[in-house]
Structure formats: C-alpha cells, structure tokens
Amino acid sequence: MKFIDEYRNVPLALDLLARIRRRASRPWVLMEVCGGQTHSLLRHGIDAQLDGAVELIHGPGCPVCVTPEVAVDAAQNLALHPGVVLATFGDMLRVPGGRRTLHEVRAAGGQVKIVYSPLDAVELARRTPDRQIVFFSVGFETTAPATALAVLHADRLGVDNFSLLVAHVCVQPAMEAILQAGVCRVQGFLAAGHVCTVLGYDSYVAFVNRHRVPVVVTGFEPVDLLAGILECVEQLESQSFRVANCYPRSVRPEGNRRARQIVEQVFEPADGPWRGLGTISRGVLRLRDEWGRFDAARRFGTLAAQTVDCATECRAGDVLAGQIKPPECPAFGTRCTPDAPLGAPMVSSEGACAAYFQYRRVPVDATIGSSPLEILPS
Amino acid sequence: MNEHFISPACPVDLSLDHERLTLAHGEGGRAMRRLIQQQILPRLRSPALDGMADAAHLPACRGPLAFTTDAFVVSPLFFPGGDIGRLAVFGSVNDLVASGARPRWLSLAFILEEGLELSTLQRVLDSIAAAAQMSCVEIVAGDTKVVPRGAADRLFIATSGVGELIDPIPPGPHGLQPGDELIVSGPIARHGVAILACRENLRLEPAPVSDCAPLIALAEALRTAKIPVRAMRDATRGGVAAVLHEWAEQCPHTLAIDEPALPVTAEVRGVCELLGLDPLHVANEGTLMIAVAAGAGPRAIAALRQVPLAAQAALIGRVQPRRVAPVTVRRSLGVEQALDEPHGSPQPRIC
Numbered sequence: 103m104k105f106i107d108e109y110r111n112v113p114l115a116l117d118l119l120a121r122i123r124r125r126a127s128r129p130w131v132l133m134e135v136c137g138g139q140t141h142s143l144l145r146h147g148i149d150a151q152l153d154g155a156v157e158l159i160h161g162p163g164c165p166v167c168v169t170p171e172v173a174v175d176a177a178q179n180l181a182l183h184p185g186v187v188l189a190t191f192g193d194m195l196r197v198p199g200g201r202r203t204l205h206e207v208r209a210a211g212g213q214v215k216i217v218y219s220p221l222d223a224v225e226l227a228r229r230t231p232d233r234q235i236v237f238f239s240v241g242f243e244t245t246a247p248a249t250a251l252a253v254l255h256a257d258r259l260g261v262d263n264f265s266l267l268v269a270h271v272c273v274q275p276a277m278e279a280i281l282q283a284g285v286c287r288v289q290g291f292l293a294a295g296h297v298c299t300v301l302g303y304d305s306y307v308a309f310v311n312r313h314r315v316p317v318v319v320t321g322f323e324p325v326d327l328l329a330g331i332l333e334c335v336e337q338l339e340s341q342s343f344r345v346a347n348c349y350p351r352s353v354r355p356e357g358n359r360r361a362r363q364i365v366e367q368v369f370e371p372a373d374g375p376w377r378g379l380g381t382i383s384r385g386v387l388r389l390r391d392e393w394g395r396f397d398a399a400r401r402f403g404t405l406a407a408q409t410v411d412c413a414t415e416c417r418a419g420d421v422l423a424g425q426i427k428p429p430e431c432p433a434f435g436t437r438c439t440p441d442a443p444l445g446a447p448m449v450s451s452e453g454a455c456a457a458y459f460q461y462r463r464v465p466v467d468a469t470i471g472s473s474p475l476e477i478l479p480s
Numbered sequence: 481m482n483e484h485f486i487s488p489a490c491p492v493d494l495s496l497d498h499e500r501l502t503l504a505h506g507e508g509g510r511a512m513r514r515l516i517q518q519q520i521l522p523r524l525r526s527p528a529l530d531g532m533a534d535a536a537h538l539p540a541c542r543g544p545l546a547f548t549t550d551a552f553v554v555s556p557l558f559f560p561g562g563d564i565g566r567l568a569v570f571g572s573v574n575d576l577v578a579s580g581a582r583p584r585w586l587s588l589a590f591i592l593e594e595g596l597e598l599s600t601l602q603r604v605l606d607s608i609a610a611a612a613q614m615s616c617v618e619i620v621a622g623d624t625k626v627v628p629r630g631a632a633d634r635l636f637i638a639t640s641g642v643g644e645l646i647d648p649i650p651p652g653p654h655g656l657q658p659g660d661e662l663i664v665s666g667p668i669a670r671h672g673v674a675i676l677a678c679r680e681n682l683r684l685e686p687a688p689v690s691d692c693a694p695l696i697a698l699a700e701a702l703r704t705a706k707i708p709v710r711a712m713r714d715a716t717r718g719g720v721a722a723v724l725h726e727w728a729e730q731c732p733h734t735l736a737i738d739e740p741a742l743p744v745t746a747e748v749r750g751v752c753e754l755l756g757l758d759p760l761h762v763a764n765e766g767t768l769m770i771a772v773a774a775g776a777g778p779r780a781i782a783a784l785r786q787v788p789l790a791a792q793a794a795l796i797g798r799v800q801p802r803r804v805a806p807v808t809v810r811r812s813l814g815v816e817q818a819l820d821e822p823h824g825s826p827q828p829r830i831c
Contacts, residue, residue, distance in 0.1 A: 103746060103749055103750065103753070106749075106753060110812050110813065112812075112813055112814065115813055138756075145811060145815075145817075146811055146812070146813045146815060147811070147813065147815030147817070150815075216680075218680050218682065222681075324813055440823050441823060451756050459820070460820045461817050461818075462817075463818060464804045464805040464817075464818040467815065467816040
C-alpha cells in the first residue's frame, strides 16, 4: 500500500538502525512527542532495538490522556442533562473522569453519540432541532481546524442547537513546560508530524534557539521514526541544533495556512489545565468571545461540575511528563489494565500505558529483521 | 368478520395494505395471521411451516446432531455485501459448519419494532429465503413479535439451527498439538469495516463490502481432500484475535501468527490504517479459521482455494509449545509480540 509499505521496508529500517547505533557515542535521551509515535515505536520494537544507543521517553501527545478530569466530568454531566446529546470521538468513551466513564454514563441513560468529525455533530444538530448537540472537542492542533470549521459551518447554516465543550490543547507550550520542569532528561524532540502538517515548523526555530535542543519533525511509520531519530542523534553528536523536517511528504515549513487561519479565527490560546501536567501557560485553546454563543460552558453553566477528588495511585502525570515509563507505575498491569483503568493513558489508543500493556506486557522476541515467514513451513 | 367491514376510522388498522407494522401484527389475531400467511410463509416456501403448528416434526437422523443458537441485531439492516437476513442464516449455518456439521434446519424468531416498513420486512424475508436456499437449509419453525416503538431497533432476528455431524468430527481446540498449522480462509476484517463505513457514513469509494457468506463448501472441500482438521471456527465478533485467544485458552500451547501472512484487502487495510484499528480485532462473517495437523497446511490451502470464496486462503501461523504468551504475532519488521485480546468494540483514534 502506497505511503505505508515503503516506510515499513525492512532492509531500509535495518540500515537506519545500524547507522543510529554506529553514530551514537553515548546513550541519548529523546522524547517522541506524539502518542501515535509511541505506539508505532513499541509495535515495531524500535525502542528495544535502540537499547544502549537511544532512550526514548514518551511524550504527552495523547489528546485523550491530557484532557483534564474536570472536562470529562463536565461532558458526563452534559450527557445526563435533559435534552442534550453529547457528541464525541469514540476514544473518549472509556476515559475515566472523577468517578466514571462516558460508557457508564451512557449505560445509566446519558445521551452519548459517537461521531467521526465535528461536522457530523453539526449535521446531527441540524437533523434534530429539538435536541441540544454538544460536541466534546478534544485534541491537539490536528483536530482544532475541523472543530473551528464546524463552528463556522454551524454559524453559516444558522444551527443554534450546536455547541462545543472545548478541551483543545497546544503541543508546543507543553514541550516548553517539560523542558522547564525541575528534572528533565530530554535532550532532543521528535516533533509530531501531523501537528506540524497543520502548524508548520517555523515556530520551532525560536524554541530550538532558546533551549538548544534538536527538534526533528517526524512521521509515524518505522522508517520515518528511524530517520527522525538518526537526525536527532546526528545533531546531538555534532552539538549543532536546528529544526529539521524528516516528514517532508506531509509537512511544509509554514504548515497549512488555511487551517491555521480558521483556528485563529475561532479560537485563542489561554492558560489551562492538562491532566497530569497541571496548568500550562497558553497550553489550551478557548473560543474567542465573538463565538461565545457556541460555548457549552456558557450555554449550560455545568462546567462548574464538582470533580470528585479520588485518591488514586495512578501516576499518569509522571508518565505524560516523561518522568517515568508505564511499567514503573506500581499499578501497571495489575490494578490498572485496559479493562479497569486508573488513568486515561491505559485506555486511549494513543496512551503510553496502553502501548506498554499491548506490546510490552510480555517480552517475547524483539529482534527486528528475523524473517517474518520463518515460522511457516516453506 | 369480513375485511370490508373494517371501518377506515378504526383506531387499529388491521389492513396489511398499510405500509408499516403495528402492534396488532404481533398480538395473535387476524393481523398477525395474515402477516404470517401472506408475507412470511410464501417467501420462506418451507413445507414444514405450512401447517403453522407449534413445533416442526423433523425426520430421524442416523448420527449425532449439532444444535446452535444466535441473535442478530445489526445496524444498519442493509449494508454492502449483505443484510440482517443473510447474516442470520449464514451466521447460524456457519456455526454449525465450524462445529463439523452439515446444516439442515433453522428456526427464526423476529422481534419487529412498531412502525417498521412492511417493505423492509419483505426485503429481509426474501433475503432469508435466498440465503437458506443457497445454504441448503430448511426453515422449519418461526415466531413473530412486534414491540412498541423504541423497544427494539427496527428488526431483530433470533435463530436456532440443527445440523448433522459428519465424520470425521474435528476434535476442537483442546486437541491442538505443537506444529499444527493455522489457516484463515480469506481476507480478514471485511464485515466489521463494511458495517463501520456504512453505519458511520464514511463515504469511502469503493465502499468496503462484507464477507457475509456460507462456509459449507469450505468444510466440504477439506473433508473431500481428507485434511486432518483439528479445529474450525468462524471468526465473527472480536475477529481472528478472539478465535486465537479462545483456542489458546483451551490448549496448553502458544498460537503464533505472522502479520505479513494475513490476507487483508487494500480497502480494509486503508480503513484500518486510517482509523487506527487492528484488522485482527475486526469482525468477519464469512471467514473460517482452521487448524490442521503439522504438514497438512499446504494441502489444506490447495483444497480451500478450489472454492471461490477461499481463493485467498492463507497459512498464517502455527501452534508452538507454550511460551510466555498464549497468542503471539510477528509484526511486519519481524518483531514478535504477545497479541492482546480485543477489549469490547474497537474505537477509532482521534488523530
């Protein structure tokens, strides 16, 4: 399949692995920012193959994981609000709020509808004028343009029973926060290729100059990831830091101008909470005042939902900040599993804990390059 | 009472000319009898149903029987490659086939939602009749209930099925031995992806098509070629991964599969890559998982490929002495990992 198979090419991947191992004079510590990258690294066993040459620390780039509990609780309250249907991406259903999940709220009679695009939620609102449709808008700069477009679309159509529960987050301020943390081992970043597809990477130039770390725009397939890692290692070895684009088939320096423009038209950055990471300066998006009528918080006033303060041993915050790896959490795989999660990273399809549970719970054989067909009779 | 005497102002319209079903069609009176006699029986064309008796009388069989039951609640009712009627017949037939039986008789119970269009029921009945004929099974018993609007999603079907077990009966997963070979009869994950694309209106071109089909000819082909089959299972909900885990639970060995060997169509692969789904976890409705004795794999594949439905049958792995995980998968770059069981329905990722 085009754009997939060539980036899972085994000889190419093996060559890149060998080059990284040769080039690394010491174990470098890199952070892949996006949860999709984390899953790909673990699924293909790349992190294990680089043991001793590169340590990969998993970043906070899982939108489901960093959505604060208070937002999940508000979503649940809205779903139970008479006349309201909560439209959400399916990924959010199993995420625990203070006390329960949207799955459980739905079973208890809450109105929750899975959609694949915010525009589907506008369409749902148009078709059901007697209901209030609230779209739970989560995600990074990757999903924000579609949400902004949905607002403009609803405005154009005069759909007034549509609103947003906004929990959008911005990735670069989180990277800043990670570097400014008291203990930070990260020496280089693999920036999220899809976020850069929207935002571009011009904005990282100042970041690199400020922090003197490599930032390499990286894709999601094994060859993409290995190329990004090699570029990072090259920069660290030569101690010359710059923004590099190892995902040029998707990313342009300026990003997608139209998408950025739509986001800026509808949203503005604000200080706001991330689950596990606390308040991050300019780390979230909020609706601009002129679009305030689409804000579910204003429309329903239920954002003041009381979050139940549950004492939990979940260390999702440390995982999301790259302070620990999931197996270092005492609850991992025992008291916290995808069936009974303590924290969001265990249920999200991009969560680091879920990746470790799925791919690393049982170490079997992480030898890349052994013949995939050797187990079969000739 | 002659139907001419029914006033148009009657609050319960008993005329079947009406386009939608009412609660009256499930209440045991004339409307129900007419629904059965005029709509259901002529379409199913089964002599055993004609007397509308309380139970079907079946002829004696020489050997032991297999008996199965299933329920079908799919939404939407019609999808590329099938509909709830075909699904009900083939699903029941395939359960019998996978247990080593030749399907003979089915019963059907309809739960119909008040307000269902009669034309929808007619389409489903026609589809059931065609599917039964294609599978050489007779529908010998049935029931119809109409529930108030909102108590069901348009149309549900519950079935039971009886088949005659045919020698040699596969011993089942507890008989798996190290070295046994694992086969899948065709491209996986087609049904789940077709339903997802249709239900969520993903507007894909071409629309993914379900694999909904009877598996009788596959079992026949294996029997004719005298393949030593250890176990068979139609890989429905939970996909191939669920079958592997069920089997692994019943034997003391590891089932090791090879991801690059899995047949997956370009359409299905595209959707799964796009939405972050693992085809191993996605449902099938006409795909058989087969375990055969060590060394019998290539002959089994050759026999299966004689059947058009299994033209892409493939050897996907083998049974090994139990290691750290009950089911393992070797990924495309060669890394071998534990394969996780699906957790409920797969949810597409956000970005």
